[in-house]
Amino acid sequence: xxxxxxxxxxxxxxxxxxxxxxxxxxxxxxxxxxxxxxxxxxxxxxxxxxxxxxxxxxxxxxxxxxxxxxxxxxxxxxxxxxxxxxxxxxxxxxxxxxxxxxxxxxxxxxxxxxxxxxxxxxxxxxxxxxxxxxxxxxxxxxxxxxxxxxxxxxxxxxxxxxxxxxxxxxxxxxxxxxxxxxxxxxxxxxxxxxxxxxxxxxxxxxxxxxxxxxxxxxxxxxxxxxxxxxxxxx
Amino acid sequence: xxxxxxxxxxxxxxxxxxxxxxxxxxxxxxxxxxxxxxxxxxxxxxxxxxxxxxxxxxxxxxxxxxxxxxxxxxxxxxxxxxxxxxxxxxxxxxxxxxxxxxxxxxxxxxxxxxxxxxxxxxxxxxxxxxxxxxxxxxxxxxxxxxxxxxxxxxxxxxxxxxxxxxxxxxxxxxxxxxxxxxxxxxxxxxxxxxxxxxxxxxxxxxxxxxxxxxxxxxxxxxxxxxxxxxxxxx
DNA sequence: ACCTGAACACCGTTCAAGT
DNA sequence: ACCTGAACACCGTTCAAGT
Numbered sequence: 001x002x003x004x005x006x007x008x009x010x011x012x013x014x015x016x017x018x019x020x021x022x023x024x025x026x027x028x029x030x031x032x033x034x035x036x037x038x039x040x041x042x043x044x045x046x047x048x049x050x051x052x053x054x055x056x057x058x059x060x061x062x063x064x065x066x067x068x069x070x071x072x073x074x075x076x077x078x079x080x081x082x083x084x085x086x087x088x089x090x091x092x093x094x095x096x097x098x099x100x101x102x103x104x105x106x107x108x109x110x111x112x113x114x115x116x117x118x119x120x121x122x123x124x125x126x127x128x129x130x131x132x133x134x135x136x137x138x139x140x141x142x143x144x145x146x147x148x149x150x151x152x153x154x155x156x157x158x159x160x161x162x163x164x165x166x167x168x169x170x171x172x173x174x175x176x177x178x179x180x181x182x183x184x185x186x187x188x189x190x191x192x193x194x195x196x197x198x199x200x201x202x203x204x205x206x207x208x209x210x211x212x213x214x215x216x217x218x219x220x221x222x223x224x225x226x227x228x229x230x231x232x233x234x
Numbered sequence: 235x236x237x238x239x240x241x242x243x244x245x246x247x248x249x250x251x252x253x254x255x256x257x258x259x260x261x262x263x264x265x266x267x268x269x270x271x272x273x274x275x276x277x278x279x280x281x282x283x284x285x286x287x288x289x290x291x292x293x294x295x296x297x298x299x300x301x302x303x304x305x306x307x308x309x310x311x312x313x314x315x316x317x318x319x320x321x322x323x324x325x326x327x328x329x330x331x332x333x334x335x336x337x338x339x340x341x342x343x344x345x346x347x348x349x350x351x352x353x354x355x356x357x358x359x360x361x362x363x364x365x366x367x368x369x370x371x372x373x374x375x376x377x378x379x380x381x382x383x384x385x386x387x388x389x390x391x392x393x394x395x396x397x398x399x400x401x402x403x404x405x406x407x408x409x410x411x412x413x414x415x416x417x418x419x420x421x422x423x424x425x426x427x428x429x430x431x432x433x434x435x436x437x438x439x440x441x442x443x444x445x446x447x448x449x450x451x452x453x454x455x456x457x458x459x460x461x462x463x464x465x466x467x468x
Numbered sequence: 469a470c471c472t473g474a475a476c477a478c479c480g481t482t483c484a485a486g487t
Numbered sequence: 488a489c490c491t492g493a494a495c496a497c498c499g500t501t502c503a504a505g506t
Contacts, residue, residue, distance in 0.1 A: 127426040141433035153387015192361040199375040219449030
């Protein structure tokens with residue numbers, strides 16, 4: 001483990017440095033801005049040098065996703081004294097906050113397997129929480145996946161409404177943009193949509209995110225209650 | 235409206251023909267296979283001829299998404315005699331069947347605004363159903379969006395598990411592939427995930443899709459019941 | 469082992485030109 | 488109005504070569 005380094009100009013690079021550059025470019029300019037060539041340029045190296053550390057661009061992007069999911073703190077839902085629903089809500093809001101900090105990464109997350117170590121750690125935690133909810137193992141797994149679908153689906157659609165690359169504008173601004181857009185929906189073709197335009201504008205808020213999550217948790221709660229009534233093992 | 239056409243070799247192309255070619259290529263070889271150049275080649279034309287009909291590649295892909303959503307039949311959920319939950323389930327399964335026929339299109343759907351005419355028509359129908367469920371307008375809109383998030387989130391994550399382009403393999407094959415993958419999850423790091431591997435393998439099935447949908451509908455039902463008890467207007 | 473220069477086979481898009 | 492040839496400014500990736 002003696003880790004010799006830096007004798008001469010070699011080892012100009014690290015995997016870390018490459019991922020930092022990739023994530024920065026992704027955050028600043030969106031998916032198109034994070035090419036192998038721009039990443040290499042940012043770390044001051046020839047494009048093909050990246051291939052010493054990663055086998056392909058896809059591998060770099062997978063590692064970026066893992067890096068982002070690694071920012072999720074696992075203790076927000078760890079306190080077993082709190083009710084499981086509160087813990088799920090805290091975790092969900094925390095995940096949302098961390099992930100939406102990198103809008104351009106969402107298509108990568110819902111476009112690939114989500115089976116890296118940190119993705120598995122999140123799944124493990126959700127499984128744990130669903131166990132605490134009183135669900136038997138196989139229902140707990142199904143419910144955990146339902147939560148994954150809801151979380152990543154909601155985040156992806158949220159981000160998908162913003163066309164320009166770069167950090168997400170403030171919530172109020174995104175709602176205002178949607179309000180303008182849906183004011184133009186023709187009443188004769190889509191009467192209900194047009195009538196509900198004001199509510200539709202708020203689809204991108206954290207309030208709607210939490211509202212949807214609570215309906216999902218209500219559905220899971222009902223299952224847990226039914227299981228308990230049935231007399232199945234906790 | 236006299237629409238003169240075809241005098242000489244001009245009008246070799248149609249928007250329809252371009253979209254057909256684009257969708258075929260998308261279905262056969264995935265997103266990378268559907269380049270402006272391959273699309274043009276398939277319809278027998280120079281690459282830049284496509285720009286006579288669409289302003290950009292992004293516009294072509296948006297139109298492809300709309301074309302797929304146009305395959306959704308609106309009468310599967312129209313029969314008001316049936317209970318609203320059954321109608322939502324029918325619609326959801328129908329949408330899933332139609333959309334999963336084009337796996338490569340899902341990243342396009344969850345990566346963009348979903349505000350085309352056919353997307354709006356689907357939203358309108360969900361709004362209608364949520365009204366029939368007894369929800370007041372603003373809750374109906376929130377619930378409709380929850381369903382959109384669930385539907386497209388579930389479909390996107392479903393497709394994201396299959397790395398090779400082309401049509402989705404049969405369900406049994408996809409489950410088997412997942413079983414092999416999750417058999418390799420280390421028990422010491424992810425005990426619950428490893429223990430639930432057999433259930434996790436079934437995340438990609440239509441059964442799990444329906445299971446999750448039913449939990450969501452349970453959550454929405456609870457809200458409707460509460461609203462009714464409250465004495466709010468139907 | 470790590471990095472470079474040069475090249476290959478692609479992209480999306482634009483522009484001037486032809487009918 | 489519709490299409491072509493040619494070009495521009497990019498891609499990801501590979502390969503031989505240098506240290």
